[in-house]
Amino acid sequence: MIPFWIIAAVLIVSALWTVTARKPIYSVVSLLLNFAALATTYLILHAEFLAVMQIIVYSGAILMLFVFVIALLNSGIAAVVLGRDRVPVAPAAAAALAAVAFVATAIAAAHAPAIAPIATHSPLGAVGRGNVFGSIGDFGQALFLSRLLPFEITALILMVAVVGVVLLAGDLTPYVPTRRRAEQTRRALREAILREGK
Amino acid sequence: MRKHLFNVGAILQGLGITFKYMFVRRPTIEYPSIKKQHAPRFHGLHELRRYADGKERCIGCELCSSACPANAITVIGAENAPDARVSPGERHAASYEIDELRCIFCGLCEEACPTDAIVLTPRFEMADYRRGAFVYSKDRLLVPSDAGVGTPPDERPNGIPADLGRVAEVKSTMNVDRGYSATHRGEVLKTERKGLAG
Amino acid sequence: MLIVLVKSAILLLVVLTTFAYAMLFERKIMGWMQLRPGPNRVGPWGLLQPAADAAKLILKEDLTPKTADPLIYRLAPFISLLTAFAVYAIVPFGANGDGSPWAIGDVNAGILFLMAISSIGVYGISLGGWASGSKFPLLGAVRGTAQMISYELSMSLSFVGVLMLAGTTSLTGIVNAQERVWFFIPQALGFIIYVITAVAETNRTPFDLVEAETELVGGFHTEYSGLRFGSFFIAEYVNMLTVSCIASLLFLGGWNAPFGLTMIPGILWFVLKVGAFMFFYMWLRATLPRFRYDRLMTFGWKVLLPIATLNLVATAAWVALH
């Protein structure tokens, strides 16, 4: 029980810090801590692959992106100057929604069986063997055999996201080779000089 | 494509060169422990010589200072007291200063000197932490009266005199406030003589 | 539990010593390749130079710039150091007769763990550069982050080929799968990609744009001094060592002896392979100039990534056919 409480405390404190931090970079750091704790929880809950994915994708890619954007937007240390946060209304609305979620999960939890230890000599199961719950092999088999359609749809979503991001943030000016651009500039300059009559 | 392949070849070629040079004899001289032989007329730190009777050769004529292309030498003349002569003749240098940071060690002062008083010794180790320490005045330039007369360039032994190897030791006895009590060479000769006497 | 602690302590000692002498030998090798003697003043042949350097780093004043974010500024070196050492929890150095590895922990998802830890390692650089509150570190950090994310992709893809051939994510398993043929032969392209990305991931010449001293003074650690700088320094060399270990484990057969020379213990072979890879690192540094940043990104995305994908597809096809 005690490890659970510790992890739970870390999760909640880091989540609170994420939401309340004065500088966005502190949110990032606390979220990193949060993710690490979550990954640990996943590992304990026999979601081995997801624990690693949590770190690789969430911490290594998504959160890194946040750091990147913070560095880009706000090269100094000072927090982005913003108006006052909408504090008074927020918790009420959030609490209402959270209560709904809580009730739903509580009902679900009431029906779920208690967590029973998986009786194998290696707690995480043999590698590559698809029949041990939570192993990478098991996960892989499920992903590529029984749940292939959602996987492919996710791939599509990712592709769309990549294209979208490139279109959104990329340089949208048409590509002109360097030499031709130099020639264009020179011509424009010459025309401007002719116009000015110098 | 061929160009890219060629580039890969160039990288390999570069790696080959650096690898080969690992086994080439290194020209480095491990300076403080091994010293290079300098040419007999190496232009190093100045020295003011004496006559055999102990009188200074310098007559304060300032020809060195006017010959100096770097304006490194300042001489202030004075009249010899008849009962306590500093140099032969009526004039002597009351103050003789060389700013070794300005000096370019061209040896023109040596050429200009009508009495062969100022000579450039092969000594080159004169590093210091304070700028002021590079303004050598008479107390550091002049050969101490009990250390001989100083060596004219023509009579110097081949290369650096043997005593120059002990510069580090002699420097550590330097009084930083008063500067050197004598030129290094004079100091070494003095200690050697003491050693012989004792 | 106690055994794990003892193992960790020994490993820490070994890794730190290796780091210290790796640094010395890098300077020596660079010197030799550049017709210099290299450090030779401290101890015989300069062998005590690492101690002198350590003393210097410890005694140096630790400065925090006025504009720095004090918390993150102090946190960043430890993230770097922590992730650099964390990898050794799973690195096997040899195997007993019964096949159990010489490692602190034998993790089945070893290679994934590795990738996870190394993806966290970027935080040290990016947070450190950002928190210094000065423009050169920030530029270095942004560059470094982009570079490491870009090259991590190709690196992961180069792993996948090996994984497919070995059929396991356990590092011990991968080494055992190379008993007959080392993977750098079937996975030649993957190996080349790995070597390039490994150099880029550790921010070493010719990919050291993170600390390009000619443009960015010291890059992300410009403002750091003393032991905080030392932490980055140690992390860089420990990462080099890690990457060399991985190369040895994934492509060079780990502790497997070549040509049936099994009378030499496997651990020695492993050390030899790691050493050779480390030497290659230094050799590269002494030879190649730094990439231009746009070329670096172009190379990573437009050359390495397609080749890595190609390699992956080819390997997959080969595995499927057999």
Added chain:
Amino acid sequence: MSSAPATSDLVNLTIDGVPVQVRKGTLLVEAAKLIKQEIPVYCYHTKLGPAGLCRVCLVEVEGMPKLQIGCNTPVAEGMVVRTRGESVEKGRAMVLELLLVNHPLDCPICDKGGECDLQDYAMAYGRGSSDLADPKTSKPKAVDLGPTIVLDEERCVVCQRCVRFDDLIAGERQLVLKDRGHRDMIATATGDPYRHNFTGNVTELCPVGALTSKTYRFKSRPWDLKRTETSCTQCSVGCRMNVDVRRETVLRTMSVEGDDAVSDWWLCDRGRYNVGYVDAPGRITQPLLRRDGTFVQIGWDDAFAIWAKAIRAALDARGPESIAALGGGRLTNEEAYLLARSMRELGAKNIDWRTGRQRQATPGSSGGTLLDLERAGAIVTVGESPAQLAPVMDLRVRKAVRHGARYIRVASHEAPPTMRHHDVPDVAAAAAAIPANVTRVALIWDGVDSTLARAAFAALERDGRTLLTYISGEQGNARGAEAMGVLPFSGPGYHVADTGRDFDGICADALAGKIDVLSIFGANPALNAADGARVRGALQAVGFLVVTELFMTETAKMATLVLPAAGAFEKSGSIVNLAGDVLPTAAALAPPGGVLSDFEIVAGLARALEIALPDTEEIERATIAAAAALPVGIAFGDERFAGTAKEPALGDGLRLRVTHHAFAGGGTLANDERIATLRPLPEAAFSRADAERLGIRTGDYVDLVGPGGTMHDLLAEVRESLAPGEVVTIAGLADAPANALAERSRVRVENVRHADALVEA
């Protein structure tokens, strides 16, 4: 040169192929200068004329079989001269070889090295080697000629320039050639030390390094020196001179060749040697404020604020009558103008430059130039002669006398000069002594006794005769100060202004407690005023006394606030000399840190007082206009300038008179250690009758006791020219101030100590 010479006076000749037209009688050396062709000379000097001794000036004259000396060959019609060519060069090389036979080659030691004619010509015309194999003669190297000059006998080439200078120009005839042949040598005729007021000129004349100045010996080399041309401000002649500076020290001053109008190419020894004060250790470098009896150093801002506050308080309490300013004789025109202007801006009229004995500096419309003085047929001096007051002017007098002028001294109490002179008891006798055919008479007055001056002017003025007047005052820029309006009754350019109190009046007011703030600029009345005791009492009675000075002079020591001022070499400006010439002065070096010029001091005070001052350009314009203004309406010995001090009551005893000495003075002279030997001893001169009556012989020590004070330990001298009933002392000696006793007061001689008795003791 002023009028075109008649054609018959001109001679045509050809020098080096160039046709030249010169006045008849011109020497070839001078003629060659017109075409910028130099003929080397040693013994010849433009001001000394030819001697024909050294023979280095050989030229070839067509038609003459042998080479001729250029310095003593006058031009002739149709002459064809070659100053270059093989025979000339051969001849010159031979002469140079002979000159160098015994001349030592110690140029590196020699002070002249670098500016030596012999060195230059030997390089230009000489041979590289000598045929002489025998050793050179050895002679004494450092022969002490006197307090200023050292002779190196080995180096002397016996050109006799120095001997001729002493004979022809100075008229002192102390230097002679001793012995003959190779033992020929310069020495003083009597063997006494070579000592007069112009000795320094021989070092400049010497074409080799034989004669050198003691103050400059081995101090520097010529190429080290930074030269600035300026005007001397030591006396009212204002000689042009070059100041040579090295390492923020004035090492020497040199005369300016070609300065015919003012200095006639010469300098007196005071102007030449009194330069060591510039870096004397006694210089004040920070404002000093008297607080609880001692001086404390303060900053300039504080000094100006305190000063301005005192002035404002005085103005508010008692009006502009309660403030006064003194000084001007040592200021430049610009400074004097600014001082007068700012004082009058405040409404103050108590301003005067006359802090010494001199009453007047502008001789009025009858003033003449110094060149006019040369051409006078008779020269009359009333009061003190210019011999000590304006020595270079005295050289003009000597020149005039040499040309035949009659030199007449009226009631002189000075030692007789070395030239022909006539001492007469009064002005009537002086008028009678002037020869009838003389049409130009110069009248020189020391500026003290206005009544005497007026009487002399009236006696000498006669129809058909030009009377030129000169006032040889004691302060350098006294005439400039008057022109700039540092006078109680006139403003800049002699414009009549509201009359304030003059120096005597200010002293009287001060003694009556009516002066609150007195500012003294570069003056030392405590030492130099005629009635010292009274002036010192007045200075003490002033509430707030400000003194700008270089040194802690007698006056500065009494001040409340002492401000460090820049010396004459440290500021630029202009001065007006006794003949009315406006002369520029240039700063030769920067003042020491923390020292401001009087200009900046006055300007700073004005700023602190918030007085609007004109900008620099306007000051310049106004100064030039005022300096050029003709002194119309000012008479010689003008009543307005006359003193208001009462004549001391008659009584028993000898009447005290005071005389000047060129080297007697406070600030700059007392603080220059390099000329310590030139300062005179305090002395008292008696007429023979008085001396015999009192039993005094030359060399005895006496004390003079008068009303209010005593002068101690004066060296007695029996002077033949002195009239009975008078005793003469030297003014301005810091260690024995002559003004301890009021001038013309009656004194007793006491405590006579005989020289022989002193020797025995």
Added chain:
Amino acid sequence: MATSFAGVPIFYYEALASILFFIGLTGAIARRNPLVMLMSIELMFNAANLAFIVFARAWLNNAGQIFAFLVITVAAAEAAIALAIVVVVFRFAQQVDVDEVRVLHG
């Protein structure tokens, strides 16, 4: 280590997930910095993931894990797009305050 978690009631996990969700939701509503808002949204995703994984563990059915994996992937896509929008908005408006940027208001 894994065994030490055994016996923790599922309800506890669900309560934890709800709290995290609540915190994330509050942040997403209350904060005006779009970056922090996005991070809060990530927090909410993670709370959901936690619930999925716990149920998967409880039922020993890896469908929950698959769902969590899909959530992570979609979250990555979402974050990339959202951050791109933030960058674009910043470029356009030179600020990122969500209350101040009202370009869609017309």
